[in-house]
Amino acid sequence: LDERGPGRIVLQVLMPTTLSEACKLLADDSSVVPIAGGTDIMVHWPSKLNEQERTYLDLTGLPELNGIEWAEHELLLGATTTYWQTISDRQVATEFPLLVDAARQVGAVQIQSRGTWGGNIANASPAADGVPVLMAYDASVELVSDGDLSELIPLSAFYTGYKSMRLSPGQLIHRIRIPRRSYDxxxxxxxxxxxxxxxxxxxxxxxxxxxxxxxxxxxxxxxxxxxxxxxxxxxxxxxxxxxxxxxxxxxxxxxxxxxxxxxxxxxxxxxxxxxxxxxxxxxxxxx
Ligand SMILES: Cc1cc2nc3c(=O)[nH]c(=O)nc-3n(C[C@H](O)[C@H](O)[C@H](O)COP(=O)(O)OP(=O)(O)OC[C@H]3O[C@@H](n4cnc5c(N)ncnc54)[C@H](O)[C@@H]3O)c2cc1C
Missing domain, CATH: 3.30.390.50 (CO dehydrogenase flavoprotein, C-terminal domain)
Known part of the structure; x- marks a missing residue:
């Protein structure tokens, strides 16, 4: 929107196309808010419109953040991978069935198609349904910031209190690393x-x-x-x-x-x- 009026706010949305560009934008202004599926961020919009007058960093155009990759010893789950992508992947259902079970429990198909694993982690709700299964699989969160510095934190050590976590301004969740093991x-x-x-x-x-x-x-x-x-x-x-x-x-x-x-x-x-x-x-x- 380019003009304020009653019930209207001005939003700026940055739309980087590479991860390094996104990290640079975040380093230039750490008040910028990353947005992936928007299914947590937008929930509060009707009631707290003025608080939403921010600059947003759209993560959905970053190929580095999306997708399911199988390394020899771990699954690399991109931060903007949606629940629906996980539900649709047969190998995930075979090796990590709890990811599919949890994904199916998040909202309905519309939310499963937009909501992301990284968003579920970074929203830091104690009621999040994706986080428990990732933690039970000993997942770690890989963070990235400008200059390609990355940091790997076990998800079980990621949260430090209610809605607080080891994610600094300027950092993005790049992907989630899950060790491949057999579970009985x-x-x-x-x-x-x-x-x-x-x-x-x-x-x-x-x-x-x-x-x-x-x-x-x-x-x-x-x-x-x-x-x-x-x-x-x-x-x-x-x-x-x-x-x-x-x-x-x-x-x-x-x-x-x-x-x-x-x-x-x-x-x-x-x-x-x-x-x-x-x-x-x-x-x-x-x-
Ligand atoms: C109708 C409805 C039903 C829902 N049902 C459930 C449910 O049953 N279970 C459940 O757990 N959740 C539920 N949710 C919440 C939500 O869908 C999930 O938490 C979802 O995973 C959020 O992902 P997102 O990509 O939409 O996050 P967004 O809204 O885009 O972002 C959420 C937060 O994460 C930050 N963020 C996002 N991606 C990154 C990143 N890569 N790096 C750093 N920060 C990042 C954002 O800045 C923001 O603070 C529901 C929501 C709605 C609207």
Whole structure:
């Protein structure tokens, strides 16, 4: 829009065509806001229009940021790869089925076609559905900034508090690196108010690679979290005879709050039940 008027704002959108150009634009002005699918950024537009009068950096024209690449030992998932691209990729479904399970749980087809994995990470919502499965697969986030400096951070160490993360002004998420491993157990569960189109009340991603457990929970703390106490309990193979046996350990890792979508108590008890009834079919010490 080139003229202000009632209910109108002036936006500037930068449209780089290479990653180095994008990094340079961001280095020149770190107040510029990267935008990929826009499905998180634009949610607030009708109600907080004045706050949106910014310069945006459109990432969708950058080929370096998009796509699924298979290296010998890892999957390289470009930051602007959409959920739909993941759902459509047979090899992803075979090697990393939880990526497809989570992608199918994000909004409906329209959001799955625009929303990106990098946007899900950088939006830093504790309820994000893409992040838990990436964390359960030990993904790392590759950041890039002007001058081709790149930084690799394990996703489990990326968030430092509610909506805060190790992403500095001037940095972009380039891609997500996921080690290729064989898993003998993997599942993802999203509990919401309904089966689809719901914001997560509590969610859980679990993987087991050999003796190595990863338990990741969303919507139960200020950030999405790996749960080391639960992982140790499962590793110890201590007898677990009911969902209640899991509660003391879950409380060591998580202290969920009451909010508009649920209560802390509901989140804890639901988590204990989902964990217990899912793992009981796979672990003979869970009875
Ligand atoms: C109707 C609806 C339903 C939804 N349902 C779900 C759901 O079920 N589960 C769920 O998890 N989410 C849901 N979302 C939220 C959203 O779709 C996802 O979080 C999506 O992955 C965001 O990606 P995006 O590309 O649209 O991000 P954008 O909105 O473009 O960006 C989000 C944030 O990330 C930053 N960013 C984006 N890309 C990069 C990058 N490469 N480097 C650095 N910063 C970057 C932006 O600056 C912004 O701060 C829903 C949204 C809507 C509107």
């Amino acid at each position: 157990l993997q599942f993802f569960e999203k509990v919401g108010a309904r089966r689809a189109q719901a914001i997560t009340k509590v969610g859980l991603a679990v993987t087991r690679h050999g003796a190595q457990w990863r338990i990741v929970v969303n919507s139960a703390a200020a950030t999405i979290k790996r749960c080391p106490s639960i992982e140790r309990l499962l590793d110890s193979k201590s007898i677990i005879a009911s969902p209640g046996d899991l509660l003391p350990t879950i409380r060591q890792d998580l202290s969920p709050i009451d909010d508009i979508r649920s209560t802390g108590s509901y989140r804890l008890h639901t988590l204990s039940r989902v964990l217990y009834y899912t793992l009981r079919d796979h672990c003979d010490w869970i009875r």
